[in-house]
Amino acid sequence: MPRFLNESGDSIPAFSLYLSLNFIFMGSIIDIPDFRLSPVVDQVGIEERISRFTARSIKKASKVQALKLTLTMIDLTTLEGKDTIGKVKQMCYKAAHLCDQLAGIPTVAAVCVYPTHVRTAKKSLEGTGIKVASVATAFPSGNSTRNIKIEDTKYAVAEGADEVDMVISRGEFLEGNYNFVFDEIAAIKEACGKARLKVILETGELSTLDNVRRASDIAIYAGADFIKTSTGKISPAATMPVTLVMLQAIKDYYSKTGIMIGMKPAGGISTAKLAINYLVMLHETLGQKWLSNEWFRFGASSLANDVLMQLGKETHGVYQSKDYFSND
């Protein structure tokens, strides 16, 4: 559903939202805050909170549940210049058949590809229930014109993308042009139509947690269905501190409006243990409601096999060699 409706239900352009400083969602008015006044973040405090998450001891049934949940939350990703139809098809097969040797293994949530590979992915995944996500908006730098970004998005959606992963204009953000960033996200949201929009903040380029919080607020208020940490092309990619700040932005928005926003940490989460740490953080920050692939995703290419290895150990009692788990 388009987020920006006036009282008679017509879509209204983003700049006029700005003039009125509020918009209507399901009949209620939501104030757009002044993003220069986004809540401040204390890095030391964030790290201390995270040390509590990572100290949680997740064992037995709770571990198995977390591992399987992790698999269902993965956006299996290939975003390389050398991607081909063959590569995308192989990855799609893997997405639906993570490890047929083990019983009760779910599929991943989605595959994530460039717009030109959406059609291939869509066809390969027919009937599996696995979504196709496409990056768009001049990914990964986002340095292009508004029109080209909108066209890029429309193309991906027309090709069959269920979800669009856009990048924000970090340059404009760092220059303080928050209106520009807001309007761009709102415009892409409109171009998405029914596709869900994930907004990549590229936190590795934002430098401070205060900036991460501010960018999260802008993305959420501008119409993001998900906020996402990283493209995977910049180091550092997803980290727990950055993700916690974003989860807190989601929580504050939910407390204020009752609207749920999804979260996708992407890049650098390659072990089951780390994934479980993220789930603990999600669980204790946003609660059980978010523990589902509708509201949380891992953008990852190598995480699945490590999780499978852990699940294999639960079945066989011993760790199997890496070669028991297929790489696609």
Place this chain on the structure above:
Amino acid sequence: MSKIKENNPEYFTDWKYAPSPESKDHIRLQNRYELFINGKFVKPNSKKYFDTINPATEEKIAEIAEANEKDVDLAVTAAKNAYDKVWKKMPGKERAKYIYRIARMIQEKARELAVIETMDGGKAIRESRDIDVPLAANHFFYYAGWADKLEYAFPNRKPQSLGVAGQIIPWNFPLLMAAWKIAPALATGNTVVLKPAETTSLTALKLAEIIQESGLPEGVVNIVTGFGNTGAAIVNHANVNKVAFTGSTDVGKIIQKAIAGTNKKLTLELGGKAANIVFEDAPLDQAVEGIINGIFFNQGHVCCAGSRLLVQEGVAEILIRKLKDRMETLIVGDPLDKNTDIGAINSKEQLSKINEYIKIGTNEGAEIFQPSCSLPKKGFFCKPTLFLNTSQSHRVVQEEIFGPVLAVQTFRTVEEAIEKANNIPFGLSAGIWTDKGSKIFNMTSKMRAGVVWANTYNKFDPTSPFGGYKESGFGREGGLHGLAAYLNF
């Protein structure tokens, strides 16, 4: 998405952390513990023993010897002899070797000490494992370093040891308080008679075993167990040159009266009722975390606990909502479980005192909030508790509860915050939460409190002095200041 969910509904049902209890197979405990006097474990002249129980299960763990006046006399005499004949004359660098050895042995036995600390006192294993035991070792390491450098710590002041230090410690940090007391006393060349609290003697006695094994000369450290009478015997013994007490303000006053007119040196570390002050420009989510750590750390059995929350009115509503949400995620239960956030209340007596205050607060008309968590059927447990809409005149604001109970007040201006924070007979600690550095420095210089934390709370380090103003006591422990308390100049 829905397809995965339909096929696998079990992944999406309530995710609960399975029990993850710390193993206690590896610990060695005796059924009965004797007094540690002159390097040996000896039977008490009183012939009496008392039980120490696990407050989480109410089961007996061991029985502990009760020292009477004669036992205390033996201990003080042993300490005096060790002081006169050995310890006073030993060069600082030789003393340091023993102190280092004790520190290393604490580290080697860290896991066993942590489990016993949790069993005997009720605190969550996460805390005894990550805070109490490592910090105890760090205190010994830190003061070992000073033992041969006292001349440099106090240049041109000719520091001299005092003699026998009588030390009485509380039940909230049994091993850590023993370390706070023993390490600086040994480093400065004094000998020790230490009495742990009657509900938590075990880790002090395990420390006695470590001290015995370390080869520390006999009599340098003596550990006598018992109740208030035992403590009184130490305080009143003529050959005790220094009394160091950590505990309640009431007992502190009795001790101060008892030693009036003697030349015993005294340090008292007593109660507190610290204000944790949150300004509207503070990082609120992190402030919430600091408030949680401030009051629920060690079930609130912390003399410097941030037991009063002062929040600026502009953010009071949002902060309290966040605080309540966070409290819902706290796990209260088996202290040995690695996921437990809040363990057992130390004793039945303390639990009834806390419950009494909860009743007082409710009767005073303060609005109570407790999360929906369930408590174990057996053992002494208390839900984390907020009292909202309190004023300075409420008893739950003025008096030390020493439990997981936080009184919340609001304020409008900086001046009002300072006034409220200081308007209390105690002055041990305070917390300031703001994004503005200048506000931090303004506030810290105006707090009548020994320790002021900014944008954090309950942080301890051996290098940092700790102690109070007003009825929170006098003298400092930790850091360079902690040495001075055991020296004459």
